Amino acid sequence: MRRAAVLGKGALAAHACEVIAGLPNTVLNAVVPNADEPEWDVRLSDVVAERWPETRIVTSGDWRELEPGRCDLVFSVLYDRIIGRSLIDATRMIVNCHPGRLPQYRGARPVNWALLNGESIHGVTIHAIDAGIDSGPVFAQALFSIWPEIDEVRDVWERSMRHARLLISDTLPRLDRIAPRLQAEERAVTHYMRENHLLGERADWTRATSVDGP
Template sequence: MTSQPLRRRIAFFGSPAWAVPVLEALHRQHQVVLVVTQPDKPAGRGLKLTPCPVAAWAEERGLRVEKPARLRKNLEFLSLFRELAPEVAVTAAYGKILPAELLEVPKYGFLNLHPSDLPKYRGPAPVQWTLINGETETAVCIMQTDVGMDTGPVVARWRTPVGPDETALELSERLRDKGIELLLAALADLEHLQPTPQPPEGTHAPMLHKDDGKIVWERTAQEIYNRHRGVQPWPGSWFEYRGKRVKVVRMSSTVNLANTPPLAPGTVVRMAEALVVATGGGGLSLLEVQPEGKKPMLAADWARGARLQPGDRLF
């Protein structure tokens, strides 16, 4: 007779839509006694205060939700956390550093689902920088949280090749889904986990900013394409032409320009099915763009409408 897995008393810390399937899996198999998210933020034209996706999902199902603006020196929240007495806490894209006094409350500490091959890409944007930097392999880790930024010991790891055309959205969801499997297995075996300490040195994956999506034509075509994959869906790839921003919705990787005379980066090579632009190394095919204030369109159609000619530069 197969024994039923233990139902743990769990507190969950997470905020964006990416974290909702993690909470959903925990809710199915365990007792989620508390959900902690970022505070409500203004959204929409009316700037109405709106809960983050994790809070909205949890509130719809009657789970207890707390949205503290800060955790450090928050005695009221610390008291509540101790009162609820979770056996273990789980974090997935929560977005705040957890203070030591909070980490000490659950008997089995905090487990974090982190989509990178730690100690590579500690920080808030690991998948994005994995792609931007052209990594061909990555991992998802289940880590015991400590007071550092993603520096705690690892209790489970799954490595995988990175698809050559995989975007940040696609890769992050694939890593998350495998991470859920690892997390559930770790929760079933909390008493016997064997954490492996991380080396102190690692790489940082800072939060993306709008300018991280700007196309720098002096980079190679492959570097621009890798960055394009990494900045999906936000901030997206873009360049400016005649003072207006043009978003690149779709592009393809390197075009061989071996039989083309040397051209300055950003120069239009040809306009047929795609708009081919010279870069600091090879050519890049722009397939679909969205000019400022307009709907997406084929890049070649936009180029013809803008009266571009081969030899013109996209500046």
């Protein structure tokens, strides 16, 4: 029986748990919710406690509480910490769902940066986790239209979540049979949290109101 763990937050991480729990010969062994679960989304810890009461919930939000090598599959969905080499090296398949188009939008707040840059296309990506920031080989990607002159961050974030939900459903059952492709490093751009002040009016959910965003 293959053991799996999910790290992250919200309805999208809960959906990943649902898909993984439904895979043949797979058990959802552990879930690591972000330590600060957002008020604007469902609480992953509550969903897991209700749906899979036998699954271990790591309430600290710290990936280091997972025993290296215990899980064959680790899936990160909007997780808010950098996963270290000890878990990466010990896990047969460790994968992330990133709400941005790779390699152009690695790192923090890809939706915000795409809108600030006036992009007409955005994307969500499922990729292998390596020692870099969103730099691992890509298993799957979905691209879709955005309209910076019309869209707010909230609009594109919600659109990203819809596409990510479908991408997770399509990709996870096929993960063992997909040959991931290397990212084009010459096109790679990484944004960091320390750059958030450069986002200006795109720092928040909308350009008119300052509220907590993704």
